[in-house]
Amino acid sequence: MGKSENIIELIDVRKVFDDETVAVDCFNLQVKKGEFVTFLGPSGCGKTTTLRMIAGFDIPTSGKILLNGEDISRLPPNKRPVNTVFQKYALFPHLNVYENVAFGLRLKRVSEERVDRNGKTVTKFIRLGKSEIDRKVKKALEIVDLEGFEKRSVSTLSGGQQQRIAIARAIVNEPEILLLDEPLGALDLKMRKEMQVELKNMHKKLGITFIYVTHDQEEALTMSDKIVVINDGEIQQTGTPTEIYNEPLNTFVADFIGESNIFNGAVVGKLKVKFCGATFDCLDDYEINQLVDVVVRPEDIRICKPGEGQLTGRVISSVFKGVHYEITVQIGKFEIIIQSTSDAPVGGTIGLRIEPDGIHLMEKVYTVNKYDGVITKNNTVEFGDGNFECDLTKLYKGSHIDEEGYLVTAEGEKKDLTGVEVNVEVAPSDISMTDDLNAGGAKGNIISMIYKGDHYRYIVRTEENEEDYVLSCPDMWNTGDLVGVVIAKDKIKLALKPAEEEK
């Protein structure tokens, strides 16, 4: 029942490259026949790798790709009823437009039943006839609006025309699925908008399944039936454009799709949340006292007279954006961006009002950093790809370190803790970054930063084992910076692993 509906299904697909980087992990997806599905995510998130696995250029390390219920994960690309429109078109420079489009047709063999001399019916694989190829190429060129270009050399075409030829070359084979790898990336804005509309129309006309890869959220929102938001090789959220925009599942999705204000908040009562120093009614039901991320879209905030809204603040900037003004308002130490069709004077005080349906709560993904650690030397614990000085006396109540470096418990027992495994916890606010790479216990690159009104939330990832440090910091750093990770000795919480405790 479900099988016949899903044209393609990815089950637990995982791809690890030769250099051991995990490109795609735990990828589960079902695509229905005729759907327009978009893989959306920042560059390097694994969306193209996933597409390449569906096309057959990359083989998944583990997991299955089912096409109409059949496992095709190991099939070479020429055996799959799937065609790709490449990012840089990949048109054959030695062939003219006609031959480029006819390339797939010339390689195609169709089965035909014939009656042989003995009266038996035999199936023969024959090439397509010249007139048939002619007809199909003509039709494909008509669909992409490039009739009469048959004899032209591809190098004489503009970017947009090459793009159309690439599409014609793929759809002429009547694939079951058309894969498009950022096909509009190289076009200018106006051309891109036109092609978006045309692609959407083409999808309606042809009725085949489109899987589209892009990093442009607007493109994804306008074109797709279903958006798959990907980050770091994993699916963050799957849903219709409206669902993704209105009900983001986590802060990554909220931050990536559209503009967002993201704050740390706490649930203070039934359907009541506190953030930015004020209490708001909301629609999401969470337990009281739970810490949450609060997402508010700039267009969901209304300007009112000071004192009439839940918040009052000072306008620090206002930029005209065509349809609306983008106004930044300072409230205490928080900054809020709002979009409004009416302007507000810079320096003036205004009130802000947020309706309950404009407030989206989501569970905090990162409340505390947890690592597995090993005690290496006296007072040093190795965790998260680094060595940090810790206060080991906290592990045993009343203990102290003697002059030889051994730990002496309250009962006077001497312990050598080297090699003992511990659980390590560090709060995001207790970690700081430094430019001096050797000053910290570990070093890594900043892979993500999200502005949360009064501070940034960073994720620093180490190179060696890809351990993540989630931290908050009021200063602005750049994504990609290599930084040292510093944690104060007394802020590292240690606990013996249950197995070690028994000893």
Place this chain on the structure above:
Amino acid sequence: MVLRFNRKQLCIPYAVFLVLFVIVPLFVIAYYAFTDGQGKLSFENFENFFLNTNTLGTLLYSFALAIVTTFVCLLIAYPTAYILARSNFRKKHVLLMLFVLPMWINFTLRITALKEILSALEGNISAYPFLNSVIGMSYDFLPFMILPLYTSLLKLDKSLLEAAADLGGNKFTVFLRVTLPLSVPGIISGVTMVLLPSMTNYVVLDMLYNSTYIMGSLIGSYFSAYDWNNGSMIALILLAIIFVVTLVTDRFSDKDTANRGAVL
């Protein structure tokens, strides 16, 4: 008066060089080719070449030798260049170097070494003049075939191969319909660099105790006999042949590879 420096003046040394060492010698050759021993205008040398079965035979023999040599080089070089360009081996330029390295070893030394090897294998090496000439020349010119092929195959956009596979091509059809046509510029520059020199490089033949004559040896022998007129005529004819061949290959590569330029 202020001495004005113009950028165009930079070309003066080259112009002088060209006139002195290319254009003037060309006229000198032409002069000798179309005069007899007394300095009178004559077409006798021209007739000597085309009416003499010996010289015509040498021309055909040179052609045959050059074509076989080029073919052998192409046969060895294409797979080598293909494998080198495609391998994921990180140090592949080191491998390439191994093939190109002989180019940096003294020519005389290389051919002498080859002679010793051939003597050990064949005994009397003068018994197989054609075979030995082909081996010697192929050995000498192989790097000139590998390098342009390697660069043209390395430059080949991998996404084109993926596109061809995506459109239903198996490994063989992808090679035949995409890789091969797109490496034609490399093949042509390789062929040009091997075919023409191997028509005249008679030193290889001489060093391999070869008694056969190719165009180069013919010219050499005329000049060493102080018959500058006939020698010049043959040189001029060879020049004409080379000119025609270049013209043909140029046309070929231009048509096929508009805007992408030949290799090397």
